[in-house]
C-alpha cells in the first residue's frame with residue numbers, strides 16, 4: 503500500500519521526491535529534506551504515525567561570524583522556517599536562536615542551510631568543538647530513539 507502521507511512530518515507527499523525502500527516497503531516523502539532524514543534512521547519513521555510520535559524539541563544558539571544584516575534577516579528567517587521541523591527562528595546580532603524538532607531536522611542540516619544561504623558561522627576553535635559535540639549528541643540520541651532505549655518505562659506492563 504502506498505501512503506500519501508510523509509512518514510517524517512505528516513504532510514502530503516510529492517511524486518518528484520524519489521521513494522525509499524525499507525524492509526520491502528516503499529516510503530514516499532514531501533521533500534528531499536524528509537527523505538534524507540528518513541534514510542539516516544529509517545527505523546524511527548518506518549512504523550507508527552507522526553501523531554503518535556513525541557517531538558524532541560531542541561533549543562540552540564548558533565554563533566555567526568558576523569551580525570546578520572537587517573535586510574537579509576527576514577529572508578534568512580523565512581528560509582529557515584520553511585524547513586520541516588523548525589519551530590522558532592530569531593536573529594539577534596551575531597547570534598541565531600533556533601528551536602526545532604530533532605525528529606525532523608538536525609543542527610548539522612540547519613548549518614548546511616545557513617551555509618547555502620551565505621550566513622557564515624563563527625569558525626573559532628571553541629565554536630567548532632561545540633558544534634561537533636552537538637552533532638554527535640544528536641546522532642546518538644536519534645540512534646537511541648531508533649533502538650527504543652528508555653522506551654520500556656512508557657510502555658504498559660504486559661496484560662494491562
Ligand SMILES: [Zn+2]
Nearest residue numbers: 508511532536
Ligand atoms: Zn515530510
